[in-house]
Amino acid sequence: MKKWTETVTFFAMAILEIRDLYVSVGGTQILKGVDLALEEGKVHALMGPNGSGKSTLAFAVAGHPAYRIERGKILLSGVDITHLPPNERAKKGLFLAFQYPPEVEGVRLREFMRIACDGQGTGFCEFKDAYPQAAKRLAMEELADRELNVGFSGGEKKRSELLQAWLLKPKVALLDEPDSGVDVDAVRLIADAIRELAESGAAVLIITHYPRILEHVPPARVFVLEEGRISQEGGPELAQAIEAGGFKAVRR
Ligand SMILES: Nc1ncnc2c1ncn2[C@@H]1O[C@H](COP(=O)(O)OP(=O)(O)O)[C@@H](O)[C@H]1O
Numbered sequence: 001m002k003k004w005t006e007t008v009t010f011f012a013m014a015i016l017e018i019r020d021l022y023v024s025v026g027g028t029q030i031l032k033g034v035d036l037a038l039e040e041g042k043v044h045a046l047m048g049p050n051g052s053g054k055s056t057l058a059f060a061v062a063g064h065p066a067y068r069i070e071r072g073k074i075l076l077s078g079v080d081i082t083h084l085p086p087n088e089r090a091k092k093g094l095f096l097a098f099q100y101p102p103e104v105e106g107v108r109l110r111e112f113m114r115i116a117c118d119g120q121g122t123g124f125c126e127f128k129d130a131y132p133q134a135a136k137r138l139a140m141e142e143l144a145d146r147e148l149n150v151g152f153s154g155g156e157k158k159r160s161e162l163l164q165a166w167l168l169k170p171k172v173a174l175l176d177e178p179d180s181g182v183d184v185d186a187v188r189l190i191a192d193a194i195r196e197l198a199e200s201g202a203a204v205l206i207i208t209h210y211p212r213i214l215e216h217v218p219p220a221r222v223f224v225l226e227e228g229r230i231s232q233e234g235g236p237e238l239a240q241a242i243e244a245g246g247f248k249a250v251r252r
Pocket residue numbers: 025026030048049050051052053054055056057066
């Protein structure tokens with residue numbers, strides 16, 4: 001039993017708290033009591049086999065209307081956001097990088113980023129300085145005038161998602177498979193950019209079923225999602241055990 005002072009400290013540090021979350025999609029219950037806490041300035045990893053509900057959790061936290069929250073709570077900086085619309089969550093500092101970033105015809109990358117920053121209260125001058133820096137860091141200078149994600153390679157799409165995170169400076173960044181469809185060199189660049197995002201204060205959650213990216217950006221905590229619940233929680237050694245023996249090796 002923890003003393004109340006320790007409990008208070010723990011909750012004060014968690015910026016995103018997910019409590020006993022039940023989510024259904026298309027009439028099927030996918031999440032069955034997920035508990036998860038993310039801390040400021042730290043990298044966390046959510047792992048789990050294909051179809052275990054990782055993206056469902058990300059969409060439910062972001063407020064996608066197809067993902068019905070049946071029970072439980074989501075708190076951001078102690079504020080209940082469980083039933084807020086997605087744009088309100090985003091304004092409070094929640095960010096989701098999609099596993100499959102959509103292609104948006106007719107909207108140029110830099111223009112899209114400017115509008116997103118504007119919606120968050122970033123001034124035009126501030127954006128004018130920040131955009132080239134972030135684009136350079138993510139090796140995306142050439143893509144500014146291209147239509148958002150249209151014809152982008154797998155790696156370019158993932159970097160375009162991270163570029164948004166860099167510019168919006170979220171409190172919580174949920175990154176759904178930032179490494180999938182990305183070649184080895186780009187994984188390193190993406191991993192470095194993710195680490196810097198956390199160093200600037202964001203609570204980062206890397207969702208992946210492939211431990212490779214975690215070698216470049218070691219997570220402080222690793223969560224394993226199986227059958228709609230967090231089945232395991234531990235340090236970086238948990239990702240290494242999964243790398244070595246698969247999810248079955250860490251099953252209790
Ligand atoms: N929009 C949807 N409609 C119906 N079923 C869905 C939908 N989204 C996810 N699912 C189902 O939920 C389960 C978990 O999917 P998902 O969250 O994408 O898993 P993961 O990201 O871990 O691979 C799968 O069985 C999937 O088919």
